Amino acid sequence: MKSPTRTVPLCVFVLGVFLAPAAPRTILQRPSAASQKQPAVGGRVECGALPSKVLGRNVRFCAVLPPSYDAHPEQRFPVLYWLHGLGQDEQSFVNAGGLALLEDLRGQNRLGDFLLVTPDAGHSFYLNSRDGSMRYEDFFIREFMAAIERRFRIEPERAARGISGVSMGGFGALHMGLKYPELFGSVSAHSAALMEKPPEAMTSGARLGFLEDVFGWPVDRAFWERNSVFTAARHAPLDRDWKIYFDCGSDDDFGFDEGARALDRLLTSRGIRHEFHLYSGGHGWGYFARHLPASLEFHWKAFRAVQKSSGL
Numbered sequence: 001m002k003s004p005t006r007t008v009p010l011c012v013f014v015l016g017v018f019l020a021p022a023a024p025r026t027i028l029q030r031p032s033a034a035s036q037k038q039p040a041v042g043g044r045v046e047c048g049a050l051p052s053k054v055l056g057r058n059v060r061f062c063a064v065l066p067p068s069y070d071a072h073p074e075q076r077f078p079v080l081y082w083l084h085g086l087g088q089d090e091q092s093f094v095n096a097g098g099l100a101l102l103e104d105l106r107g108q109n110r111l112g113d114f115l116l117v118t119p120d121a122g123h124s125f126y127l128n129s130r131d132g133s134m135r136y137e138d139f140f141i142r143e144f145m146a147a148i149e150r151r152f153r154i155e156p157e158r159a160a161r162g163i164s165g166v167s168m169g170g171f172g173a174l175h176m177g178l179k180y181p182e183l184f185g186s187v188s189a190h191s192a193a194l195m196e197k198p199p200e201a202m203t204s205g206a207r208l209g210f211l212e213d214v215f216g217w218p219v220d221r222a223f224w225e226r227n228s229v230f231t232a233a234r235h236a237p238l239d240r241d242w243k244i245y246f247d248c249g250s251d252d253d254f255g256f257d258e259g260a261r262a263l264d265r266l267l268t269s270r271g272i273r274h275e276f277h278l279y280s281g282g283h284g285w286g287y288f289a290r291h292l293p294a295s296l297e298f299h300w301k302a303f304r305a306v307q308k309s310s311g312l
Contacts, residue, residue, distance in 0.1 A: 043067045043103070045094055050147050054139040060090045060120040061144075063152060064099060066113030067106070076153045078114040078160040078303035080296075081145070083126060083169030090120040096285055098292070105293060111300045117148055123213065125193075126172030130216040130223045141180060159185035159306040162299040166190045166288050171229060174246065174263070178232035181240045186302035188245040188295040190288050191252060194259025198224050233266050244274035245298040247291055249281035256283065 044065050049058040066077060084092045093099075093116070105111040124136035149156060163184045165173035170192030177187030198219045211217075215224060225231055236242075244267070248260035257278060264276040275298070281287040 043069065043099075045099060047091065050144065052139050052143055054135050054143055059139065059144065061148070062090045062094060062118055063148070064094065064102060064116040065152070066115065068113045069115070069153070073153075076155045078162070078299075078306065079149070079152075079154045080114055080116045080162045080164055080299050081173075082116050082118040083121065083163070083165030083172045084118060085165070085167030085169050086123050086125075090118050093118050096289070101289075101292060102296070105296060110293070110297055112304060114300065114303050115152060115154060117152075119144055121169070121172070123168075123211075125168055125214050126176065127214060127227050129214045130220050134213065137176070141176070141183070145183070155306070157185075157306070158183060160303060162186040162188070162302060164188040164295050164299065165192070167283070168193050170194075170246070174229045174244075175227065175232055177244070178229065178236045181237060181242075185241075185306070186243040186245075186299050188298055190246070190291055190295065191248050191256055191283050192229070192246060192260065193254075194229055194256050194263055196228070196230055196259060196262055229263060230266060233263060233270070233272070236270070236272060238271060242273045243298075243302045244272070245276075245295055246274070247277040247279055247294070249283060249287050250278050251280070251282050253283040 047062040049060045052059050128135040128137045161184055163173045163177050170189030173189045174192055177184045248257045267274045
């Protein structure tokens with residue numbers, strides 16, 4: 001039975017989801033220098049900043065290095081690029097307890113060793129803005145990944161590279177994962193900010209601040225369509241060995257469960273293999289924390305298959 005459509009007031013939409021509470025800062029503080037290393041039980045976290053010619057500034061990042069990274073200096077590792085939501089930053093995953101989660105899952109033999117890297121993306125939606133002043137997608141694809149994979153010992157192949165995220169970051173992960181299948185062997189998202197069409201209030205009415213910085217005001221519908229996850233899904237090649245996971249709360253505060261259902265239907269209609277779950281819950285770190293283990297294990301299984309085929 002089709003679920004009734006929920007209407008989310010624009011003020012709630014803007015101030016709630018896209019300025020969602022930042023992850024609790026329980027483990028790390030923002031580094032004061034351009035580069036900083038911090039020890040962690042069983043591994044370590046390295047935070048720093050990379051210069052970007054595309055953006056004309058430095059971009060902060062954090063990398064969670066696995067326990068064996070320093071112990072085996074000749075070994076290369078898979079990498080998971082993890083994209084934060086809006087109102088968060090490059091340290092949100094770690095500050096919310098992500099480091100402890102990785103260690104717990106490894107202690108239970110549910111995960112092996114891979115790097116997790118998360119960049120600061122501000123309110124970019126991981127896109128090139130409509131006016132071209134903020135080309136974050138170009139930065140990420142052309143500069144960031146290459147710089148990270150030179151800086152750290154990462155397996156230089158598609159199957160050893162995954163992308164994941166939450167909320168705005170879930171949108172970014174699905175967008176880039178579907179648009180650049182030659183780069184990512186596995187893709188996942190939790191509570192991705194999925195909307196088939198822009199909310200009506202984005203086409204008229206009050207100015208939208210940071211949203212219009214990305215999408216224009218009134219929203220440029222052609223730009224929205226070009227950068228839609230649904231457009232990427234409609235044009236995704238069918239000859240790929242797709243590994244896609246996404247989930248959403250059935251009572252998502254901003255109706256993103258409707259977008260998730262629509263994406264599930266679209267991928268199914270095209271015969272693109274994927275795993276989709278609709279779980280009880282709303283939108284926020286409480287929901288993300290319950291389901292992050294599923295996406296991390298999903299990526300590890302993809303990475304492990306590569307390692308086995310390589311005899312590692």
